[in-house]
Structure formats: C-alpha cells, structure tokens
Amino acid sequence: xxxxxxxxxxxxxALALRLNQxxxxxxxxxxxxxxxxxxxxQQGELTxxxxxxxxxxxxxxxxxxxxxxxxxxxxxxxxxxxxxxxxAGLSVADLGPLPVAPxxxxxxxxxxxxxxxxxxxxxxxxxxxxxxRAFAPGVPALDLFPRERWQRLLRRxxxxxxxxxxxxxxxxxxxxxxxxxxxxxxxxxxxxCHPEQILITQGAQQGFELxxxxxxDAGDTAWIEEPGYGGAQACFAMAGLAMQPIPVxxxxxxxxxxxxxxxxLIYVTPSHQYxxxxxxxxxRRLALLKTAERHRAWLIEDDYDxxxxxxxxxxxSLQGLAEGAPVIYVGTFSKVLYPGxxxxxxxxxxxxxxxxxxxSARLHREGxxxxxxxxxxxxxxxxxxxxxxxxxxxxxxxxxxxRQALAPAVAQGLELSSGHAGMxxxxxxxxxxxxxxxxxxxxxxxxxxxxxSRYYLGPGRPGLxxxxxxxxxxxxxxxxxxxxxxxxxxxxx
Ligand SMILES: Cc1ncc(COP(=O)(O)O)c(C=O)c1O
Numbered sequence: 001x002x003x004x005x006x007x008x009x010x011x012x013x014a015l016a017l018r019l020n021q022x023x024x025x026x027x028x029x030x031x032x033x034x035x036x037x038x039x040x041x042q043q044g045e046l047t048x049x050x051x052x053x054x055x056x057x058x059x060x061x062x063x064x065x066x067x068x069x070x071x072x073x074x075x076x077x078x079x080x081x082x083x084x085x086x087x088a089g090l091s092v093a094d095l096g097p098l099p100v101a102p103x104x105x106x107x108x109x110x111x112x113x114x115x116x117x118x119x120x121x122x123x124x125x126x127x128x129x130x131x132x133r134a135f136a137p138g139v140p141a142l143d144l145f146p147r148e149r150w151q152r153l154l155r156r157x158x159x160x161x162x163x164x165x166x167x168x169x170x171x172x173x174x175x176x177x178x179x180x181x182x183x184x185x186x187x188x189x190x191x192x193c194h195p196e197q198i199l200i201t202q203g204a205q206q207g208f209e210l211x212x213x214x215x216x217d218a219g220d221t222a223w224i225e226e227p228g229y230g231g232a233q234a235c236f237a238m239a240g241l242a243m244q245p246i247p248v249x250x251x252x253x254x255x256x257x258x259x260x261x262x263x264x265l266i267y268v269t270p271s272h273q274y275x276x277x278x279x280x281x282x283x284r285r286l287a288l289l290k291t292a293e294r295h296r297a298w299l300i301e302d303d304y305d306x307x308x309x310x311x312x313x314x315x316x317s318l319q320g321l322a323e324g325a326p327v328i329y330v331g332t333f334s335k336v337l338y339p340g341x342x343x344x345x346x347x348x349x350x351x352x353x354x355x356x357x358x359x360s361a362r363l364h365r366e367g368x369x370x371x372x373x374x375x376x377x378x379x380x381x382x383x384x385x386x387x388x389x390x391x392x393x394x395x396x397x398x399x400x401x402x403r404q405a406l407a408p409a410v411a412q413g414l415e416l417s418s419g420h421a422g423m424x425x426x427x428x429x430x431x432x433x434x435x436x437x438x439x440x441x442x443x444x445x446x447x448x449x450x451x452x453s454r455y456y457l458g459p460g461r462p463g464l465x466x467x468x469x470x471x472x473x474x475x476x477x478x479x480x481x482x483x484x485x486x487x488x489x490x491x492x493x
Contacts, residue, residue: 008053011037011046012061019062029064033072041081041092048094051085117238124234126454134479137275137424137450138305139470140335141394149383153374165369170361172353173200173345174372180379181331181345189303190316191329193347199356200372203344204304204332206364208235210346211265211328214359215298216241220264223297225253227455229274232267232302241265245457248273252280255291262295270318271306272421275455275465279421285318292326299327305335307388308469309421310396319347328352333375335423336388343368343375395423395469398476402468405480409487423469426452427487429462434490438464441486447479 018036025032040046055073059066073090076082082090114122133139172178178195185191201207208231216222218240224233226245236243244260246253252273255266266288270280280288292299301318319329329347337343348356360366378384399419403410406427410416417426429435435451442449450467453460466483468476 004051007050008057012053012058014040015058016062019064029068030071030075033058033062033064033069034075037072037076038079038081041076041095046092048092050092052082052090052092054089117240120237121234124230124237126230133448134471134475135424135447135449135464135466135468135483136470137465137467138335138339139467140338140423141391141398141469142338143472144391144394145338146383146387150374150378153377154370157370157373157377161370161373168361169366169369170357171366172196172357172360173198173366174369174376176376177372177379178345180376184379184384185317185329185331185347189306189329190320191347192320192323193329197348197350197353199346199348199353199360200366201344201346201360202342202364202368203334203339204302204330205231205235205344207328207330207344207346208232208267208300208302210356210360210363211298211300211330212236212239212241213363214352214355216264221261222265222267223253223255223258223263224267224457225269225273226457227275227452227460228267228457229269229302230455232300233457236265236267243457248276248278250278252278252284253288254284255288258291263292263297265298265300266292267300267302268318269302269304271303271315272309274302274304275424275452276426277417277419277422277424279315280318285321289318289322289325289327297326299325300330301327302330304330304332305422307336308392308395308423310392310399311420324349336384336391337375341371341375343371391469398468398471398473399425401473401476402466402480405477406484409484412488412491414484414487424465424467427464427466427483428452429464430491432460432462435462435464437490438483438486442483445482445486447482449483 015033015036019029019032022032027035037046052073055066055069058069073082077084077090080093081095083093085091175195177200178198181198182193182195185193201210212235216239220241221244222236222241223244223246224236225248227248228245233243241264242261244258244263246255246258252270253268268280268288270285272279288299299318303317317329319325319327326349328349330344331347332344333341334344346356402425403416403419406414406416415428419425429438432453435453439449439451450465452463452465455465471479
C-alpha cells in the first residue's frame with residue numbers, strides 16, 4: 001500500500017471514529033466532519049499537499065450522503081484549509097509555518113484569581129454529592145410531564161409567531177401569559193393583582209436578582225430564614241448584603257427573635273418553609289407584615305411549591321393578606337412544570353412595576369415569547385390545573401413509597417417531617433457526625449444525600465433533605481431501602 005493510500009485510510013477511519021464518538025452532538029453531520037478535519041490541518045496532523053479522500057469515497061465509507069461531505073469540504077475550501085488538486089480532488093493547503101502546538105489547557109492558563117465576590121459565591125454552590133439522584137430536593141416528576149401536548153403547543157405557537165416576537169421586547173412578558181397567570185394566582189393563591197403587575201422572569205432566581213439589585217445596597221441587611229434557601233442567599237451575598245439569619249420554629253420565622261440593624265429585605269417561604277417544611281402561622285404572618293412596614297422593608301414571598309399540599313387546602317398568600325403591603329410575590333414554573341423551562345414571575349406592588357420592567361429589559365433582556373404563548377394556552381385550556389392535580393397525587397404516592405422504604409428505620413426512631421406538603425421530607429439525625437457518615441457512605445453506594453446542616457448559615461442541625469418527587473417507585477425503593485439499612489447500621493454501632 002502506498003503512503004498516500006495509507007494516509008487516506010487513516011483519514012477515513014479517524015473520521016468514522018469521531019462521528020461515532022460524537023453521535024449525540026447537536027451539530028449537523030457536515031459540521032462534525034468539518035471540525036476534526038480543520039483541527040488536524042491546524043495542528044499539522046495533515047500536512048500541506050496531502051490528498052484528502054474523494055467525497056464519493058468518504059460518503060460511502062462513512063455511510064453518509066455525498067452532499068454532506070461536499071458541504072464540509074466546501075467550507076474547508078472557502079476558509080482556505082484545502083485547495084483543489086491538479087487533476088481531481090482536494091488537498092491540504094499550505095498554511096505557512098504553523099503556530100507552536102498549544103500546551104494542554106490546564107497547563108497553559110494560570111487563571112487570574114476570582115473576585116472576592118466570586119469566592120463568596122462558591123460557598124453557595126455546593127451541590128449534591130453526585131451519583132444517584134433519587135433524593136435530589138426540588139426536582140419534579142420529569143417522567144410524568146405531558147411532553148407531547150407541550151411539544152404540539154410549542155410547534156403551533158412557533159408557526160404562528162408574529163415577527164415582533166423576534167425583536168427586543170420590553171413588555172415584562174407576553175400579555176396573554178400575564179393575564180392567564182393573574183387569573184390563576186387570584187383564584188388559587190388569593191394574590192391581589194392585575195396583569196400589569198406581573199413581570200415574567202427566567203425563573204425565581206432571576207426575580208431574586210432583580211429585587212436585590214433594585215431594592216438594596218451593599219451593606220444593607222437582609223433577614224433570611226435559618227435554615228433557608230441557598231439560591232436566594234447567593235443573590236444577597238453577591239449584592240454585598242449582610243444576612244441576618246432568623247431561626248425557624250414550628251410556626252415559621254419569628255420576627256420577634258430578630259436582632260441587629262433593621263432589614264431592607266425580608267425573605268420568606270411562608271407556604272412551605274424551605275427546607276424544614278413548616279407553614280408560617282397567621283399570627284406570624286401578621287407580625288411579619290407589621291415588622292416590614294415599621295422598618296420600611298420589602299418582604300419577598302417565595303411561593304415555590306405551594307400547589308402541593310396533601311392534607312389541607314393551600315393557604316392564602318402573604319401578599320393577599322393586606323392591601324398595599326410591601327410584599328413582592330415570587331413564583332416559578334420550575335416545580336409545577338420543569339426547571340429547565342426557566343420561567344418564573346414576580347407580582348410587584350404598583351410603584352415598582354415600571355422600574356422593574358425597564359430594569360429587566362436592560363439587565364436581562366426579554367425573550368422566549370413562543371414558549372410564553374404556549375404556556376398561556378397550557379394554563380387557559382386547563383392543562384396546567386390538570387397537570388398540577390395529577391402531580392399532587394403522584395407526589396403523595398411517591399412520599400408514601402419513601403415512608404414505606406424508610407419504615408424499618410422509623411420503627412427504630414428515625415424522625416421524619418410531617419410531609420403535609422411539598423416535594424421532600426426532612427429526616428432528623430442524632431449528630432453532625434452521623435450526617436457526615438451517611439453522606440459519605442451514600443456517596444460510595446451512589447445514593448446522593450443532601451445534608452440539612454448545609455442549609456444553615458450558622459451552626460447547622462443534623463439531618464437529611466430527602467426529595468422524592470422526581471423519582472419513580474423503583475428508585476425510591478432502592479435508595480430508601482439503602483438509607484434505612486445504613487441508618488440502622490450506624491445507630492447500632
Ligand atoms: C425555595 C426555592 N425557591 C425557588 C426555587 C426555584 O428557583 P427557579 O425558579 O430559579 O428554578 C427553588 C428551587 O429549587 C427553591 O427551592
């Protein structure tokens with residue numbers, strides 16, 4: 001075999017391997033052919049003058065269309081990487097002396113240090129310990145989402161979309177979605193609002209960001225629940241706010257327990273405290289409203305999973321309790337639909353509406369109007385209410401499976417939260433050492449566990465936050481069974 005022939009074989013085989021390895025890449029076939037060829041030419045793997053296999057041969061050997069090969073080759077030719085050979089076919093162009101091959105990435109860049117703010121953010125970026133995600137808190141039942149119906153709606157609205165949805169927008173979201181949401185919130189959450197007060201965001205997290213940036217300055221104080229939600233706390237930390245943790249008891253946070261400078265922001269999860277799961281009592285709600293008014297602070301009501309209540313009707317929102325109260329209601333579709341949707345909303349008091357709309361358009365830009373239109377129809381046609389009702393009974397069932405799997409440990413004293421609402425249970429543990437041992441052994445058994453102590457800013461109490469909504473019966477039985485055995489084993493030592 002001639003050298004030329006051997007090189008040509010190598011190119012075909014190497015391309016076949018690449019195509020096979022990167023089967024799931026979203027790029028087109030032509031791009032997946034173009035990218036390695038260009039890389040080999042740039043790195044000097046293929047040298048000037050070398051002949052490339054003919055498009056016919058490549059197409060046959062790789063089992064792809066000849067037009068696909070031609071598209072890739074035309075791009076390489078247009079960019080000057082290959083040239084037409086005398087006779088027929090293409091060969092590698094002479095690119096002149098090649099730059100010295102780059103060193104491996106990690107060795108090449110000595111990264112400049114993170115900002116102090118960036119360093120602080122890392123404290124809030126702890127995730128589950130990887131592996132099996134049976135207990136991931138806050139993940140809804142992705143397996144039960146009505147994908148086909150949703151895809152149909154998306155397709156229809158994509159086809160119908162007016163050209164101005166492709167433009168920069170600054171309406172605070174699609175009016176049809178704001179009005180569908182407004183009806184839903186008034187009816188099911190007793191929120192006082194009209195559609196203009198709603199600002200569509202890319203999830204609750206973006207809502208917290210906007211609130212923090214617009215309503216507090218560095219050095220201001222934010223009251224937070226202890227333990228509490230790291231997502232909101234990350235925003236407060238990034239804005240340089242001083243966080244004042246207020247302990248949560250069986251009736252929620254108690255504003256009477258707060259000490260120190262007056263707050264600018266007060267963040268609460270009144271329907272279902274995250275992560276402990278208690279509901280803020282009416283007395284505390286009223287006290288909190290009074291406290292906020294006295295300090296001229298803003299109350300941030302994060303109503304992230306209030307739809308899922310199993311033993312009683314959902315409580316009215318804090319926002320709906322008093323006319324003109326300084327409350328910003330934050331909602332999300334991450335729990336009721338799916339987190340990757342990245343849609344949430346704020347219900348803003350009148351004086352903030354215009355400022356927030358303009359700031360959101362400036363800082364984050366608006367978009368996803370096709371998705372918003374599909375969602376508006378999903379709500380208006382009743383699919384949303386039906387999905388929530390279905391998920392409520394699915395989660396009740398999933399919680400029952402988890403309780404069943406943990407029953408042997410519970411019989412021996414493992415303490416679980418009431419589970420009257422929400423998508424997770426909290427298991428109390430005897431010590432931080434026990435918590436750490438379970439997290440470590442869980443890691444080895446591919447059962448990722450979320451330690452409760454990590455949800456505290458101050459000294460943490462030991463426990464586990466056990467999400468059950470996102471896992472099916474088999475996963476819950478496996479992970480729950482493992483946890484039960486592991487806890488019994490640790491206890492008997
Ligand atoms: C307490 C709480 N609030 C809000 C959210 C939702 O955030 P987003 O809408 O950004 O997904 C979560 C998600 O985990 C949460 O646990």
